[in-house]
Amino acid sequence: MSTPVISQFPYRGDPVAPVRLLEVDGTLTGGGGSVPPMDDEQMLSALWLMMLSRAFDDKGTSLQRQGRFGTFSAVRGQEASVVGSALALDPARDWIVPQYRELPALVNHGLPLESFILYFSGHPAGGYIPEGVRLLPIQISIAAQLPHAVGLAWGLRLQGLDAVVLVYFGDGASSEGDFHEACNLAGVVKAPVIFFLQNNGWAISTPRSRQTAARTFAERAPGYGFDGVVVDGNDLLAVYAATRAAVERARAGGGPTLIESQTYRLGAHNTADDPTRYVAEEVLDSWRDRDPILRVQRYLAACGRWNESIAAKAQEEISQTIDAAFAAARAVAPPTAEDLFLHTYAELTERQARQLREYEMPATGPANG
Amino acid sequence: MSTPVISQFPYRGDPVAPVRLLEVDGTLTGGGGSVPPMDDEQMLSALWLMMLSRAFDDKGTSLQRQGRFGTFSAVRGQEASVVGSALALDPARDWIVPQYRELPALVNHGLPLESFILYFSGHPAGGYIPEGVRLLPIQISIAAQLPHAVGLAWGLRLQGLDAVVLVYFGDGASSEGDFHEACNLAGVVKAPVIFFLQNNGWAISTPRSRQTAARTFAERAPGYGFDGVVVDGNDLLAVYAATRAAVERARAGGGPTLIESQTYRLGAHNTADDPTRYVAEEVLDSWRDRDPILRVQRYLAACGRWNESIAAKAQEEISQTIDAAFAAARAVAPPTAEDLFLHTYAELTERQARQLREYEMPATGPANG
Amino acid sequence: MSVMNILEAIRDALGTEMAADDRVILLGQDIGKFGGIFRATDGLYAQFGGERVIDMPLAEGAIIGSALGLALSGLRPVAEIQFLGFARQAFHQIVSQVARMRHRSRGRFAASMVIRAPFGGGVRTPELHSDAVECQFAQAQGLKVIAPSNPYDAKGMLLAAIRDPDPVLFCEPLHGYRSIKGDVPSSAYTVDFSKANVVRQGNDITLIGWSSAVNVALRAAEALATEGIEATVVDIRSLLPLDVGGIVAAVESTGRCVIVHEAPLTAGFGAEIAATLAREAFYSLQAPIERVTGPDAPYPLAGAEQMYLPGVDRVVAAARRTAQGQ
Amino acid sequence: MSVMNILEAIRDALGTEMAADDRVILLGQDIGKFGGIFRATDGLYAQFGGERVIDMPLAEGAIIGSALGLALSGLRPVAEIQFLGFARQAFHQIVSQVARMRHRSRGRFAASMVIRAPFGGGVRTPELHSDAVECQFAQAQGLKVIAPSNPYDAKGMLLAAIRDPDPVLFCEPLHGYRSIKGDVPSSAYTVDFSKANVVRQGNDITLIGWSSAVNVALRAAEALATEGIEATVVDIRSLLPLDVGGIVAAVESTGRCVIVHEAPLTAGFGAEIAATLAREAFYSLQAPIERVTGPDAPYPLAGAEQMYLPGVDRVVAAARRTAQGQ
């Protein structure tokens, strides 16, 4: 052909480097020149949440193996990503819309640990979120929460509030149509929402490379009319700083941001999964080196704020917290037939009332009528 | 905050300029230096199709007003976009997957004009596409055809064929989840598919500006792992050249391309719509100046290949073609009860057979059993 | 009080409730300046502005999913889907999300919202636009699925739906939009859609329908009356929940029943009604319950739709058979 | 011949047909190297390679929509949806596109493809994973909706489905995947799923079900036999199309019927069966037809599912009542 056509939007080149503030060895990126976005106290609180999360993963997994807890998805490896983002929000006005792998964010935002345990034990009472806690329920249907988050953010703004909504989802979730529809709408209405994509390398057994041919997920953002950022998801400070920037922009009326947090799932998809079938041990090892918790501990140790005895004390406290929550969950009475029907509607329908009576008097009543 | 976070993918700047090869005045862009991608004969054939399309829009609209034809969506204003893209394909091996506004592409690819008329007259026989014609049926459900096109392209390639699939859709369609899921899958499997987005400014009454906050649609392509191109959709040569480049890339195994053809719907959404409620007359006028047919006629006139008598002859021929097609469609017998059931499955089900008998003997048979 | 068609009654309800309650907002494709493809929201954009009458991108999933979020934020969204057939694009949001939010959150979050959509055939729309798929939503416990048949009910049921604490899928009769007229009070009022409505009384047979099928049934009842067969006609108004007591009473009093709907026979909502009646009114039934419905085939292109639709003739024939059977 | 569970029978059918027919390809989430979340495709990736056992991005609409395109290209795709509840994400593709392609194109294009998905409860899955939503697809004329109840049928019906010229939604019993075992021939064979299967003969009452409910019905029949009530048990195998003649004959011979399914009562497929029987077998029925089903409520979290599921006790109680009623 005589006239070559140039693609204005070519697909080429290497993926961009993620934002990083804290190196694997616990030093600040670029040397000590810059001031970290969190002070030591904040980092200690963040570390506590990250360690709570890790300990809960261990405990939950072992109880699940003994048949004393349900199947759930561990946060392991993603603690900086979840905690750093959640801490950038103000629980008194901002909302979190979760997927299912964000335990410490939910706890920080006000969910009793016991509710989480009840939920993954399969108790209907586990779905309840206390009044005043700004969380939507855990979402099992992948990506379905994304348009909810947009509507919630947009609605709060329409009512004059300065709330921001952060929605969690995965690299897998980004392939669903709901992701696209939600991002596009958010751009059009400039909703104060943060799309926080945890790219943990996997959707069950499906690797990131099979999920999309894009170099990064974040580069989709301008195609919806807003900014995209890639952060090192194992770096508490980078995640926190990027999320803070997005929160500030959203709060100021600047609309959405898509944050791609590049992290890694350091274990099974959930307690029913066997990742040895598809994850290479070397790759796992390379990510174990980049453990987000160790990185923060190294930093704090260098500042003199962390040592073995502080660690032991924290572990003890965390372990008591978790045990107490499991005990409280175990003390909740088992579900009744009424639990099946209640809250389907604001009131029981005639048919439901009849069916419930049948449950309560199986011998005499008619079958479901 | 002390450490500013830079978005690697910022949303800023002006939209890019579309590829253009033929100016509004019919001269080649950049002067006579470059060789156009089509020769005069090809341009004359293209013009014939464009004029057929325009004449069909006029005739169909007037028949529809008289109650002698159904509601349909005119191509008016988008002729270069539709014809330029279709001519870049090889009807003997490549497939077209249409939306509903691409009459001349379908005709060029082998659909009898009469089928199109039957379809928009509401005759079930209008859905049939002759054996050997590489077209999927007209799609009414917005964007649903996009994953079909990906599967078709991918499947033909898996079977070792060198076929390319071009799928038409609109700016409105780009907001549906199906668009995203289809593009993403196409990138992953490198399907030989061309996503041809006709950005005609409107989805019924919804303006482009309300459809998305993105500056262009084409810039979404790298986020799926392939190239995006923006062309002046009222420029036959630019559309043709860009589509040819995409066809060649796809044929060579280079995967998909997203082409955004920036054009304008020079009239109503369909014959039931009243655009005066939402389109400003000045805007329409500015686009009338950029009429894609005039542009080609000006070019050909300058080459000595177009004048009033050639035009009159072409109009006459086109008008006869259209009249003959309407006459043929009118001669088709009206649908029968059997038409309701046939082709639901390869064979009638028992229940369908019984229901059909009831239609045929309404007095005696039982109601649908 | 003035004479309105169904579309006018709906518009009146929307305008009335928006004026009364700031929280009510409308969202959908082309509903703003354009006033909706059927003009259901005509004038409301001018009256209430673009923050309350919102044109949405072409994405049904996002319309419904964001409406759910808007509801959780404290607003009362009324979302329009242009044709019920395209609610399938949002099926996962409606059935798995909107319907279950209250149950999932054990009562903390109520998806108080309305989804409006026209459905049904008879007006020569393109493919998929006429599909009567209301039953595909009727298993979504947590959702209410209702369908008015006349302008009075349209206004009163829509006002009730917007005020309802639960999500309501409000299915509008495309066919009757302009052709069915009736008196509509200008004030605000609600119609209790949880109760089936006996729109005609007769002793010989009970005809049951909803939406435009009620009008087919009424015309059939008039034709039957000339033959001496007097029909009760019941408009169920609500598919989910279903007023079991109401329909059982109406059928027990005649012992005979014909159900009319536009959707195909198999797995249409007529099946639920017939199954319920065949059990609850078993000992009163003097003849088999018949269903007069669309045939088991996809809704056809416009040129064949008159054959497809269950017409007065077919209802009369079935009713005659049923009235005579024993 | 060897003893297999349902999962093994399905894997065997897939492997058998892939070896026999090059056109057969599998697509779905995690079905490749991983072998599927339930191991239904275990070993097939190793045997047939990544071009025929294809891991897909997490997008059900694209899985189904591209499978339709693959079918049109001349291949025979068998798509896996991880749980039927997530087929809702592809509802518009299944119901408006796959089911209608043949009709829309007046026979030119056949969507010869299979969609496999497990459904039903009893194995403590998370929310939405257990939803029995098969009936929401049963109005999609053009689609076949089938559900085997045992390993023999699973293999034979799946082979028949892959060879069927029409699209088939193949609903697999999650509960019986590993627990239900039986003899399965090692050769290829098909089971004609258009015919309901009488799996037990008895004179007193007819129990009807599909998928794992058939096994509940069989266990109830055994319990009833100890009380002197002999039940016929019918496995309908196919919901759409429904073998009307088969179920009518089975109910006429006993005059009494109980239908069992996991989905909620309202608008479940039991309604279609009951409505059909109540009309076609009207004069043989000696008692009302009962439906023993999930209650009218969303499928609960795992801790409450045993209450939700229609168990043997409830079937026995209903059958006893029905057998005694007149």
Ligand SMILES: Cc1ncc(C[n+]2csc(CCOP(=O)(O)OP(=O)(O)O)c2C)c(N)n1
């Ligand atoms: C709509 C839908 N499809 C499929 C599933 C089954 N499923 C559960 S988790 C999962 C992978 C999710 O991956 P990602 O979004 O990356 O989240 P991650 O588990 O990695 O945190 C899948 C496919 C589901 N729950 N919902």
Ligand SMILES: Cc1ncc(C[n+]2csc(CCOP(=O)(O)OP(=O)(O)O)c2C)c(N)n1
């Ligand atoms: C899924 C779906 N939603 C809504 C509609 C109604 N509708 C028909 S055409 C149209 C606008 C389409 O706009 P675009 O894709 O830009 O195509 P254009 O008509 O401009 O060529 C809409 C909303 C539909 N047909 N399908």
Ligand SMILES: [Mg+2]
């Ligand atoms: Mg992931």
Ligand SMILES: [Mg+2]
């Ligand atoms: Mg458009």
